[in-house]
Amino acid sequence: MATANKNLDIKVEYLTRVEGHGNIVVNVKNGKVEKCEFHVVETPRLFEGMLRGRSIFEAQHITSRICGICSCGHSLASIQAAEDALGVVPTEQTIKLRKLLLDYEFLDSHILHVYLLAAPDVLGVPSFIPLIKTHNAVVRRALRMKKAVNDVCDILVGRHIHPITAVVGGWTKLPSKKDLDTQIKILEEMAGDMGETLKLAKVLKFPDFHRETEYVALVSDDGEYPLLMGDIGSTDGKRVSKKDYRKSTNEFIDPRSSAKFTKWSRDSLFVGALARFNLNADKLHPKAKAVAKELGLKPVCHNPFMNTVAQVIEIVHCYYHALEILKDLKKNGLDYSQQVTVGANEKGAVPVRAGNGVGSVEVPRGILHHNYETDRAGMIKVANCIIPTNQNVNNIEHDFAKFLPEIITLPKETITLRLEMLVRAYDPCISCSAHYLDVKFVD
Amino acid sequence: MKTEKKSVQIAAKPKVAFFDFASCEGCQLQITNLGEGLLDILGAIDVVEFREAISEKWDKDYDVVLIEGSIGDHHAEERLKKIRARAKVLIAYGACACTGGVNGMKNSFELDEIRASVYGKDYKLFDSTATKAVHQVVKVDYSINGCPIYAPELVEVLKCALRGLPYTVPDNPVCSECKLNENVCMYERGVSCLGPWTKAGCNSWCVNNGNICYGCRGEVKNPAKNANDVISKYNLKPELIKAKFDMYNKCKEADNNGNRK
Numbered sequence: 016m017a018t019a020n021k022n023l024d025i026k027v028e029y030l031t032r033v034e035g036h037g038n039i040v041v042n043v044k045n046g047k048v049e050k051c052e053f054h055v056v057e058t059p060r061l062f063e064g065m066l067r068g069r070s071i072f073e074a075q076h077i078t079s080r081i082c083g084i085c086s087c088g089h090s091l092a093s094i095q096a097a098e099d100a101l102g103v104v105p106t107e108q109t110i111k112l113r114k115l116l117l118d119y120e121f122l123d124s125h126i127l128h129v130y131l132l133a134a135p136d137v138l139g140v141p142s143f144i145p146l147i148k149t150h151n152a153v154v155r156r157a158l159r160m161k162k163a164v165n166d167v168c169d170i171l172v173g174r175h176i177h178p179i180t181a182v183v184g185g186w187t188k189l190p191s192k193k194d195l196d197t198q199i200k201i202l203e204e205m206a207g208d209m210g211e212t213l214k215l216a217k218v219l220k221f222p223d224f225h226r227e228t229e230y231v232a233l234v235s236d237d238g239e240y241p242l243l244m245g246d247i248g249s250t251d252g253k254r255v256s257k258k259d260y261r262k263s264t265n266e267f268i269d270p271r272s273s274a275k276f277t278k279w280s281r282d283s284l285f286v287g288a289l290a291r292f293n294l295n296a297d298k299l300h301p302k303a304k305a306v307a308k309e310l311g312l313k314p315v316c317h318n319p320f321m322n323t324v325a326q327v328i329e330i331v332h333c334y335y336h337a338l339e340i341l342k343d344l345k346k347n348g349l350d351y352s353q354q355v356t357v358g359a360n361e362k363g364a365v366p367v368r369a370g371n372g373v374g375s376v377e378v379p380r381g382i383l384h385h386n387y388e389t390d391r392a393g394m395i396k397v398a399n400c401i402i403p404t405n406q407n408v409n410n411i412e413h414d415f416a417k418f419l420p421e422i423i424t425l426p427k428e429t430i431t432l433r434l435e436m437l438v439r440a441y442d443p444c445i446s447c448s449a450h451y452l453d454v455k456f457v458d
Numbered sequence: 459m460k461t462e463k464k465s466v467q468i469a470a471k472p473k474v475a476f477f478d479f480a481s482c483e484g485c486q487l488q489i490t491n492l493g494e495g496l497l498d499i500l501g502a503i504d505v506v507e508f509r510e511a512i513s514e515k516w517d518k519d520y521d522v523v524l525i526e527g528s529i530g531d532h533h534a535e536e537r538l539k540k541i542r543a544r545a546k547v548l549i550a551y552g553a554c555a556c557t558g559g560v561n562g563m564k565n566s567f568e569l570d571e572i573r574a575s576v577y578g579k580d581y582k583l584f585d586s587t588a589t590k591a592v593h594q595v596v597k598v599d600y601s602i603n604g605c606p607i608y609a610p611e612l613v614e615v616l617k618c619a620l621r622g623l624p625y626t627v628p629d630n631p632v633c634s635e636c637k638l639n640e641n642v643c644m645y646e647r648g649v650s651c652l653g654p655w656t657k658a659g660c661n662s663w664c665v666n667n668g669n670i671c672y673g674c675r676g677e678v679k680n681p682a683k684n685a686n687d688v689i690s691k692y693n694l695k696p697e698l699i700k701a702k703f704d705m706y707n708k709c710k711e712a713d714n715n716g717n718r719k
Contacts, residue, residue, distance in 0.1 A: 060480055060530070060564075061564050061572050061576050061586070064567060064573075064576045065563040065564055065566070065567075065572070069705075073705065076672060076705075077563075077705065080482050080560045080605065081482060082482050082484075083481075083486075083606065084487060086482065086484060127490070144500075147497065147500065154497075158490070158496060158497070161490060161491065162491065165491045173663065173666075173667035174606070174663070175491065176484040176487055176488055176606045177605060179663065179668075179669045180668055180669065182669065187667060187669045188667045188668035354668065356644075356647045356649060356668065357649070358649025358650060358669075359670075360649075361649045361650060362649060
């Protein structure tokens with residue numbers, strides 16, 4: 016196999032060629048890497064264009080539809096941007112419930128990712144379907160956990176995919192006392208499965224690969240692990256307010272990829288669980304800190320494969336953080352007079368003004384920015400959304416450039432698998448990361 | 459497996475494939491949200507393509523295909539036609555597939571203008587056509603409306619499709635379900651709602667949760683009896699209602715112009 020590697024053309028194409036796909040293109044001549052690229056080619060859905068002329072009060076509903084996995088994250092970024100534009104300051108209770116929703120979003124997404132990725136990798140199969148027969152208990156656990164998080168989400172926000180009750184101005188329905196109890200009960204019943212998940216995480220093995228890069232995530236001055244609010248910070252010592260998000264993203268277009276590339280202080284940047292861990296590990300819930308120690312993850316970690324481990328740590332953090340919020344709400348009670356009826360704001364429940372607002376929220380795959388400019392009637396004039404996966408594409412390519420020479424002597428199949436795993440580690444989105452890849456070698 | 463016993467009435471496990479086009483993929487996630495119930499469905503069918511789960515490509519015919527997403531470029535249109543040619547039964551699921559969904563809002567703009575607004579002068583690098591619902595490209599046998607789909611309805615339609623029974627999307631307005639759920643009418647709460655004109659079947663999901671109906675399941679043939687009264691009683695501007703409806707139903711204009719397969 017070593018001789019075959021002297022001249023090597025690898026083209027990895029995602030099975031799907033429709034809504035969005037990523038290609039890995041590798042070209043090696045006489046043992047020298049000539050090309051090693053990761054392309055994202057997506058059929059443009061043009062959300063930013065479609066938002067123009069729509070009411071700011073419709074933005075959450077529409078942008079939640081950008082992604083079914085991250086619909087709660089998009090909703091929260093959208094609401095934050097809209098409220099910033101309108102000058103609305105959310106109440107403490109509203110913020111608390113939004114943090115709870117974000118915890119659920121992380122739990123749901125990370126559980127799906129860790130199980131769909133980790134279980135098949137560890138157990139040596141291409142997907143979770145064969146595991147239904149061979150490892151029925153693991154599959155049942157994954158589905159059970161997913162269902163549990165989905166159920167608490169249903170109670171809090173109407174449904175997990177495209178949330179209903181979280182809107183500009185607050186919540187259209189507040190959880191009753193019974194709703195709080197039910198959520199606590201469902202989460203507490205998950206405790207056993209959480210333990211089993213940690214056991215699974217402990218046996219995960221990852222390639223030993225390191226490359227220094229700039230890790231970017233929300234940062235704050237208080238003691239809470241910042242997910243919903245904060246400034247934008249980096250491991251290169253940068254810090255800007257969310258108003259200046261464009262400084263941290265510096266989008267540039269490369270004609271071979273429909274994803275816009277980003278960079279900040281150096282050639283590329285990394286967003287996601289590992290970036291958050293690297294910047295804010297000291298603010299994690301004590302239980303999550305203990306798990307980080309157990310799993311041997313320390314900041315600053317430069318191995319992108321460890322993003323999955325950072326996700327496991329965040330599962331623990333969000334689980335306990337959510338329980339704390341619920342118990343706090345139960346103890347102190349909710350102010351039901353804060354329930355809002357907004358619709359298209361016909362009643363003028365929310366005062367409207369011309370404005371420009373930014374929402375920067377951590378979602379499972381990294382920092383997400385929404386930015387809207389509105390006219391005096393609250394109609395959107397310009398919209399801009401920068402999603403985490405776009406910010407990571409450039410970093411993946413730079414990883415490739417260092418990683419490929421390190422593994423060039425391995426058999427083709429192993430090289431392909433390692434490159435695939437590297438892309439998957441970024442959890443670019445569930446459809447990109449969790450399914451098996453169609454691999455083509457062209458000699 | 460006990461689930462296999464349940465499916466004895468079907469001679470062989472039907473070959474089922476899932477495909478997605480322009481969409482958020484939320485409807486296929488709704489399927490995973492069935493939890494362990496998913497295993498019952500997987501026990502009754504043989505999933506031959508599902509991009510989140512299956513590695514092999516299937517090169518024979520499909521008994522049932524489920525299509526998510528709307529059609530928004532030339533490649534997608536060709537691909538959908540090829541899938542249809544190999545499928546005995548085609549189910550469109552989710553608003554994007556059934557009505558064009560939010561992707562249809564693209565059609566409110568001049569195509570080159572909206573493309574350039576997002577991608578600048580290089581917009582022609584990325585192919586894009588006016589959004590079409592699936593039935594505007596190929597014949598559809600079953601529809602599961604809604605954004606996202608309502609899981610109980612998916613199970614119901616799958617059962618019908620596997621047994622060759624008809625399924626009719628409810629054509630009564632959301633109000634009928636909303637009343638049974640004893641919600642206070644959103645109009646009484648001072649905001650306008652698309653319930654009187656929107657197909658039921660979601661169990662008035664959004665209104666139950668204090669929000670308005672956004673029309674994601676498409677327009678009823680015969681709006682609620684009092685729909686016109688609603689417009690006059692609450693002094694609504696018809697163009698405002700239409701603008702709201704465009705969020706999910708812009709592609710319907712092509713149907714009205716005779717562009718229907």
